[in-house]
Amino acid sequence: MKAVRDIGQPAFITVLDEPPASVPDGPLAGIPFAVKDNIDIAGVPTTAACPDLTAPATETAFAVRRLQARGAVPVGKTNMDQFATGLVGTRSPYGACHSAFSPEHVSGGSSSGSAIAVALGAVPFALGTDTAGSGRVPAAFNGLVGVKPTRGLVSTRGVLPACPSLDCVTTLTRTVGDARPVLDALIAYDADDPYSRPMPALLPPGVARQMRVVAVPDGPLELDPEHQEAWTAALTHAAKIAHVVPVNVEPFLAAARLLYESAFVAERFAAFGHLLGDGADPAVRRIVLGAERFSGADAFRGLHELARLRLVAELAFTGVDALLLPVTPGHPTLAEVATDPIGANSRLGVFTNMANLLDLCAVAVPAGLRPDGLPFGVQLLAPAFADAPLLDLAARWNGEPAGPPAGRALLAVAGAHLTGQPANADLVRLGGVLHSRARTGPGHRMYTVDGPFPRPGLVRTGDGPAAGLELEVWDLPHDAIGALLPTIAEPLHLGPLTLDDGSTVLGFVADSACADPTRDITSHGSWRAYLRAVRDPLTAV
Structure with missing residues (x-):
């Protein structure tokens, strides 16, 4: 494992003091991990990549404490797109991260530093957040597994909010097997988190314990040529591990557009608009302050449209277990993002923005390399609380051993x-x-x-x-x-x-x-x- 100070990228905002001499016994005993810098660790500022935020956190986030109780040891706070608003990994005054596979291409964000810390071997796992794809996109751009659990299964108490009703704490690991013990520790009901939800004792109706039917788009997607070639290979692989059926994915893509193109963006303004001082990234400021143009009536129109789309999307899961999509339509360079910071970033979310709006769980998994050698990632999505069978499906995709015996x-x-x-x-x-x-x-x-x-x-x-x-x-x-x-x-x-x-x-x-x-x-x-x-x-x- 490389030292966190010596990985050649601005992955860390804060490196923590030497770990304690002894840690609790447990399945994660002594394992170091990184924490995205919008998640609190007591005594350390939670900057969210904004230098104006200098006050040390008074309490460690619920999720981090769960890991520490199992013996895991936090070693640093990681770089990120400021206020978790971005999918590129460049919106940070602490420096832009790039893909572990290419210094010219973005790392993905907003959990950029967490992904780089794992991809370059500084830590075996890291915590990120994923409100609109912020864990899955950097996972895809760095050949990692990014798990976004069902909303509320992992407490967000102690997370600086981006969109409180949609925020999720997520994991970044090299394999599904590495993610399992971390998720076992993280998933727990928190009575002090108003958005926390307990895992049901039984799977919801219609969710199979073993997933064998995977839906794929019934038509072409707007992918960059290099991505398209990798996606075609991914579809071939999907047919080897499951029965593949075509579905109309337009309701999912329409829901994704709502997150930033409707009044839903106002939740970000409500959550941290008051923190947008002199240290705010210009793109973040433009996106969040732009929410002022929406009215209360616009918010309800968005809710009504989402309800309609959610009903249609639910029907898409009739007779299928999971939906397979690319994580992104392409992999931009740092130069392309600098030229068009809003447009390049927005395009990265077309397949990810809808997951929390539609109450889906998701796992991003590696799907080989593009012809140019960059990693390509896909995501598996399923209805809320289908996390366990979806994780088993992701393991099967990777050729890893399955989880606990079904049945x-x-x-x-x-x-x-x-x-x-x-x-x-x-x-x-x-x-x-x-x-x-x-x-x-x-x-x-x-x-x-x-x-x-x-x-x-x-x-x-x-x-x-x-x-x-x-x-x-x-x-x-x-x-x-x-x-x-x-x-x-x-x-x-x-x-x-x-x-x-x-x-x-x-x-x-x-x-x-x-x-x-x-x-x-x-x-x-x-x-x-x-x-x-x-x-x-x-x-x-």
Whole structure:
């Protein structure tokens, strides 16, 4: 790994002090990573590539803290298009980045420094953001994997906003396999982030656990000649890993145009317009201040048009799992961007701007080299919360091993199905294995409920202990879930259950009608502790 100070490009705005002597144990223990400089690290200014912003952050961003808790070590804050407004990597007073493959071609942005830090070997992974393609474009221009999760799955608390309703924290890595443990750490519900959303326990209707049908544009795209040749090869590769079907992509492209050509750009003005002082990049200033021409009525017209396009786009996913598109229509040079900074940048977003507007998850993956030797990247897009199967599809595209075995599910148990309890044998008989020991998220209470044997019911009342209640998470074949259903006596049933790490799994829960104060055993902290309190400690499990 190269030293962060010695990679030959202005990839870093701030290099952090020496890492701590010891780090927490975890799957990322000791792994260095870079952080885009619109994401807070306590004690370090979050400049967003604007020298006017010099006040140190008072708290580390939620996403960075999640990684640190798994043992990862931040080593620097990276360069970027100012205020995350740009897809070129040149809108920074700290210097323009260029592609790791060519000093004449742009690096892509706005997560330019993060991409360069990974591409040149300074760090194994880096955090970026992707509101309109800011993670996927630099990934494509530097031969990397750029993962843009479903909006809200990764908290943006501690991120200087560009468009708060659309912003996403993203990852840049060399492989899908490198991204998996990072995403496992990042994806968690944050109750203090108004845009945070928990991952559903089950995939949404219509989303397949294994993606085998990929949609591609039903007509030609306006690509530069070098890009067109690489895109043709990518379509051939797609047909080898999936069944390919043509779809009309115009609704997606129309939604992409809304982001900067309608009143949606006013969200950027609302988010950081007050920060556009003397240090503002002229192109950024022109784009953001241009939002003043839109009215409140224009904003609603944009929302109505987006609703129409979203409905049409949703229909495009009927019968298909994912959509394949190039990341960009071309790869401009630094000189071309300098000649036309607005136009060259706008063209780079024609295939990426719509992802968050349409509530899609996306993964940018390398797709070989263009005839001139520059990397070419494509993106796979799917409906919200299809992140896990989409990541598996991206791995298959790259020829990497698949993720966890398909056809299995996690089930949280807190009572009779715990290890050593009367119904645990049912889980083992059905092929279940203990996945982990965990606790509920805050807000749950536990009550005794009627049934064929003593058992508790978990009810989300909102006032349960912040530390949660003890439970186990079991890994089961999917058909085992169906086999369990007839054995579940009322008032218990299976439903989504939020765990203490913010993830959501299927679990045994009870209706609010079971919240009888006379049967409340929450104070014991667990079913086993309750049994010990009411039985002989020598015989209670």
